[in-house]
Amino acid sequence: MKRSKVLILGVCMALVLSLLAACSKDNTKNNASGSSSEPSESQQATGSASQSSKEVKITFFNTSAEINTVFENLFKVYKQEHPNVTVELIPTPIGGAQIEKFQSLIASGNPATVANLDAGTIFQYKDKFLDLESDKAKYEELALPGAIDGALLDGKFIGVPYSAQGYGLLYNKRVVEEVIGGAFDPSTIQTRSDLETLFKKIEATDKAPVIIHGADWSLGAHYLGLAYSLQTNDIEKNRQFVEDVKNGTVDLSTNEAFNGLMDTFDMLKKYNARKSDPLVADYNKDSADFAKGEAAFYFMGDWSWAVIGTLEGRDKDFGILPVPISDNATDFGNSQVAYTEPKLFAIDNSGSTPEQQEAAKALIEWMITSEASQKAIIGESGLAMPYKNLKVESTNPMSSAISKYVADGKTINIGVINYLPSDYWAKTGASMQKYLVSKLDRAGFTKEVQDYWKSTAGK
């Protein structure tokens, strides 16, 4: 009796131990393919099994959350073309804790091989990424003029741009043309009063003139962010401007571009479709209402095509206008739309093996140049790519409209935001929200924004 108890105990122990052993074995395997640079037993084993080429497993961290599945399918295609490279997608949720996830991967010593991040995030973590200087000439060859220069961070090439986006006042062509009774030429709107005249006409037909999306990112990063980019068309000078605001040598309340922008905001506020509940900020509903013609204008960017493109019963054609900041048609900003390469592909240099880095370089080049990838990025996702000789044409009328501005050189380079502190949009966005619901007047609002900048001085 006693013996059998001991026996049972022994068997149980053996089972538990084998379970733990199995776990630990799994771990070493993961480590071998993940971060350690020494070839472990298991890696050598697989290496000898497929003698010709080594198996490489790389991970891809994606913050373009709206196209997670597009990338996932794309990596399956890549696997078919390159059987010895496995790309594993690390998805993130839309508007969710993306940076937190990226940070925890870095902090735990298990970084993703390739990261698709906002340029600003890459700049903050610049020591963690591989310098791509040796590939720069190749990409300059492929890209549109100025695209690679626009992606440089402090003069260094550490991220490859894959998409280009622009924003401003999107308009619903059908609605606007019904109101003015004829074809609409966007170049007729060059000043704030031009726009207001049009808004008045639209309001008279019982349509809402414009939707202001009340989320902090839209108000803080996109709308107020223009104020820093509108100073000059030179990123370095704009960076200096922000530094001057921080150390108090520039006063926003007397700044022309800032005040012009806020005067326009007052005007937009007056005609806002969400006037009764301005902060409701439902991205899908706002986009859908605009696409179905309930409002003529929408302060947003071409990325909203991801929602609008698949809607049933939407209008067909959309265009974009710059946000006017004055009544002087020649002022910088009145005929330019905001344009940027928001997301870059960067390669990890803090825990990846040289083989993984080589595989990552090959993957990025394939994602830029292959037809399969262009089909996915341009065709399925509706994004614009800042490259020449593309094999796929865009179906997104908004990014086509922006491309025209780019071709004419009528863009505002908003690259200065890459160098701003990572919480600027949330903090100044909250101030914009207060201004939007008239909880703050202009003076109070300006003070809050300046106080924020002063609090970040020296950090």
Place this chain on the structure above:
Amino acid sequence: MTNKKFLQNTGTFLLFGGPSIFAFFAVVLIPFLFGLYLTLTNWDVRIGDHTFLGFANYAEVFRDKVFLTQLWFTLKYVFFTVVLANVAAFFLAFALTSGFKGQQFLRTGFFTPNLIGGLVLGYLWQLLFSQVLPYLGKEYGWTLFETSWLTDTDKGFWALVIVSAWQFIGYLMIIYIAGFMSVRVDVLEAASIDGANGLTKILKIILPLSAPAIVICIFISISRSFLTYDLNLALTKGGPFNSTELSSYHVVQKAFLSNEYGVGQSEAVVLFAVVAIIALTQAYFLKKLEVEE
């Protein structure tokens, strides 16, 4: 012989307790201690290494006025959530132990919100508050619902309280039901014979005899509502303009959005201390109310 017995006991203990102890050390105790150490350094994920600072981060915590106002806001939120959830759960449990048909089904129904994750729950209620209720409000002229609750600083607070309470109620109800089950039927019958009516029975018999359940429920609801993060994120994202940011939300924003890891981590430790003090104090005092049958 005793030596052998000792070995045997140790073996049995390790067999059953070992994995839990290992897990406890690996995911709770060691990270917690390491976290405590990190609050004394200028740790930054971007740089990776850290130097020793002493208590500078904690000094920063008490200078962070936003954190202090939000801690006060969180206290209010916890108070109302705990009261609402426990009162509702108590009476629900009372109703669902009275023995009518279909009470099993209703118990399952009330428990379900607890099985839905906070994020999903938050998005569900966000749709209700920002779309469904305003729509109904406009249709029927209910001024209370005409604008979204989530865009108003005061109503946003109550939206948080209602949704959290709604999530907790089912879970607490189950504990209360278990507590009521331990009240012996003959005691209640004796009370009836002595002429006690419904309210007297609740106040004089059921309430004291189910005190252990009350202690547990309040403890659980305090500690859980202090740490609410997912609901806060999904429902209001701390908005409008940060007015509904709960402490744990603020901690995450501070650490990961503003890149002030040391201060954020110190605020988390302060929050831990506040939760521990409040939860343990209430348990200590309420435990005195427990009576022997």
